[in-house]
Amino acid sequence: MGVHTMYNCEKLFGKRVINAYYEFNFAMALAAECGRRGDCLDMRSMRIPDKEILSDSDIAYMRYLRDLGYMYDGTLDEPRLSRGSDTELLQRSKGGFFNTDLIEDLGIKVVDCKEDMYYWCSEYAYSCYGKYIQAELNRKRVSNTTLHILAYLFLSIELGEIPKKPIHFFYKTLETCNIYLYQSLMACEKSIPTLKGNVFIDLDEDYIENVGDMDFNLLASIASHSGKMRKWSCSEKIAAFERYGLKKGSICILYERGGVSESNSVGVISGACVVRIDDYFDGISGDVTESGKYKKKGRAGWVVTKFSVNKTKEEMLDDYYGIDEEYKSTFKDLLNPSLGSTQTFMSFENVGIGTYFLDEEYLLMPIERDCKNKKKVTIDGKSAVIDLDDVEAIYWILNQFGVDFDKEEYKRFYNNGEDLTYDMFDCRTIDTHRGIEV
Numbered sequence: 430m431g432v433h434t435m436y437n438c439e440k441l442f443g444k445r446v447i448n449a450y451y452e453f454n455f456a457m458a459l460a461a462e463c464g465r466r467g468d469c470l471d472m473r474s475m476r477i478p479d480k481e482i483l484s485d486s487d488i489a490y491m492r493y494l495r496d497l498g499y500m501y502d503g504t505l506d507e508p509r510l511s512r513g514s515d516t517e518l519l520q521r522s523k524g525g526f527f528n529t530d531l532i533e534d535l536g537i538k539v540v541d542c543k544e545d546m547y548y549w550c551s552e553y554a555y556s557c558y559g560k561y562i563q564a565e566l567n568r569k570r571v572s573n574t575t576l577h578i579l580a581y582l583f584l585s586i587e588l589g590e591i592p593k594k595p596i597h598f599f600y601k602t603l604e605t606c607n608i609y610l611y612q613s614l615m616a617c618e619k620s621i622p623t624l625k626g627n628v629f630i631d632l633d634e635d636y637i638e639n640v641g642d643m644d645f646n647l648l649a650s651i652a653s654h655s656g657k658m659r660k661w662s663c664s665e666k667i668a669a670f671e672r673y674g675l676k677k678g679s680i681c682i683l684y685e686r687g688g689v690s691e692s693n694s695v696g697v698i699s700g701a702c703v704v705r706i707d708d709y710f711d712g713i714s715g716d717v718t719e720s721g722k723y724k725k726k727g728r729a730g731w732v733v734t735k736f737s738v739n740k741t742k743e744e745m746l747d748d749y750y751g752i753d754e755e756y757k758s759t760f761k762d763l764l765n766p767s768l769g770s771t772q773t774f775m776s777f778e779n780v781g782i783g784t785y786f787l788d789e790e791y792l793l794m795p796i797e798r799d800c801k802n803k804k805k806v807t808i809d810g811k812s813a814v815i816d817l818d819d820v821e822a823i824y825w826i827l828n829q830f831g832v833d834f835d836k837e838e839y840k841r842f843y844n845n846g847e848d849l850t851y852d853m854f855d856c857r858t859i860d861t862h863r864g865i866e867v
Contacts, residue, residue, distance in 0.1 A: 435471040443622030451613040458580035464499025465529040473503040527577040550599040652784040669782040708732040737769035742858040743805040768830035
């Protein structure tokens with residue numbers, strides 16, 4: 430292919446599956462940086478399960494880079510996009526295009542090289558970028574520019590060309606309120622293993638309260654970017670539900686939205702609960718469901734059981750023993766912890782599925798495991814505080830309280846069929862104050 434070196438994208442990412450457009454855009458930024466060096470990004474082992482996450486502009490930029498020999502996927506096939514002239518292709522790829530001459534001219538000076546970090550902020554960039562300011566720092570382009578700068582720094586560190594130091598992007602004052610400026614960077618840092626702990630997005634604390642729910646804003650951005658933020662029919666939502674791999678018996682999360690208005694079409698997440706999918710039906714066949722209580726032709730949606738999954742039994746017992754003695758009699762039920770549950774019908778009109786939504790009151794999604802929390806548990810008869818992500822914690826609590834659910838399907842869907850921490854020990858709850866099992 431006439432290149433010096435091919436760099437393996439899977440190795441650089443620390444994973445082989447691209448699940449969102451911002452991960453794809455970072456891969457393309459790496460490809461552009463490889464090409465600038467006369468090299469190539471090898472993407473043959475990478476997989477994109479849902480091609481619908483990509484916009485036409487994303488695909489056009491990929492083809493533009495591939496036609497230049499900057500990335501290689503081992504095939505001539507690609508997500509469908511009508512082929513045009515080279516000029517048309519470049520024009521359609523403008524959303525991701527970055528002028529690498531900026532890095533050629535400035536090199537490491539694209540960031541402020543401090544003793545303990547590589548530091549980028551708009552004030553520094555405006556003082557140094559000269560003739561590139563108008564094209565690369567305007568509000569429509571700066572998010573893409575910083576993604577390419579990150580690719581340059583990341584690859585330079587990986588190749589040992591510059592010292593390994595944390596990379597910081599700082600957003601001051603009102604920049605903090607405009608999350609589109611940095612949400613791709615923040616999302617990549619959260620989802621790409623090799624960036625975690627090495628890249629930091631610092632927000633002005635005086636303005637951070639105006640940001641809102643970052644995770645939900647990112648979800649809305651993914652939906653909008655791929656053209657999914659629109660009205661969906663019942664059959665389309667059921668197809669999306671099944672495309673996510675969800676089915677009868679699945680355990681997932683039901684989010685409740687609030688604050689949707691003409692001035693705020695996204696709204697905020699106002700609540701969430703764990704649900705088990707007991708049944709779902711399309712309202713046409715009338716015989717899809719086995720739940721007689723909800724079986725009715727013309728009614729379409731999901732029958733779910735909601736669970737109040739929050740604390741382990743051990744944490745509930747701690748709540749009781751932390752109450753003042755004079756009030757303990759009021760809360761004796763905490764000595765025999767129970768898990769609240771209720772079954773309900775959710776009409777398809779009120780439920781969005783993952784990124785398939787518009788103004789629905791609820792969103793149904795698989796459990797995410799991008800962060801961990803400390804949970805108090807019992808392991809082999811001894812009290813312990815351990816770090817559990819949501820997949821682990823929910824599985825632990827559902828088992829603790831004897832909830833009827835398909836454990837093997839849960840592990841297949843969320844953990845490649847492998848045992849979770851709860852399966853590896855004797856996790857029966859011991860009330861250490863009374864010395865009994867509860």
